[in-house]
Amino acid sequence: MAVVASVPVLTVSEGIFSAAKAADHEKFLQLSSDLTGFPISDLNMERANIFLSLLMNSNYKSQLNAALDEPVVSIDGDLIEVIITFWYAGVIAIDGNFSVETYLDALMWKSTWFASPKSVCASVPNDWSLPPSGAEVQSGIY
Secondary structure (H helix, E strand, O other): OOHHHOOOOOOHHHHHHOOOOOOHHHHHHHHHHHHOOOOOOHOOOOHHHHHHHHOOOOOHHHHHHHHHOOOOOOHHHHHHHEEEEEEEEOEEEEEOOOEEOOOOOHHHHOOOOOOOOOOOOOOOOOOOHHOOOHEEHHHHOO
């Protein structure tokens, strides 16, 4: 946590939300869903709005606008990495600024059935070391 505390924090002002049109929010959620493989219902709307607004006020604005207008257009690898990192790790990394937006709600925890955030108590101590139940094996989870 000491590393996170020493990183400059991105802030969002009220005026920043005007940079993105309402239709762009839905397109951005669809783009995020396509890139992460998670349905839109698993993506946090409030965090998406903040992230989209920050992207619209960054060096990624023109690339993002092109991707929102025509999703078939190839997106720059850097923008893809920024979007996926935000959703999976909960970290915003834009224009040299870094901020942890979420930790507990990052998609990395939803993508694995065997892991949970270190700050969240599991059902039993060392649950990660227990063999899977018969139901998990039969369902193909394990």
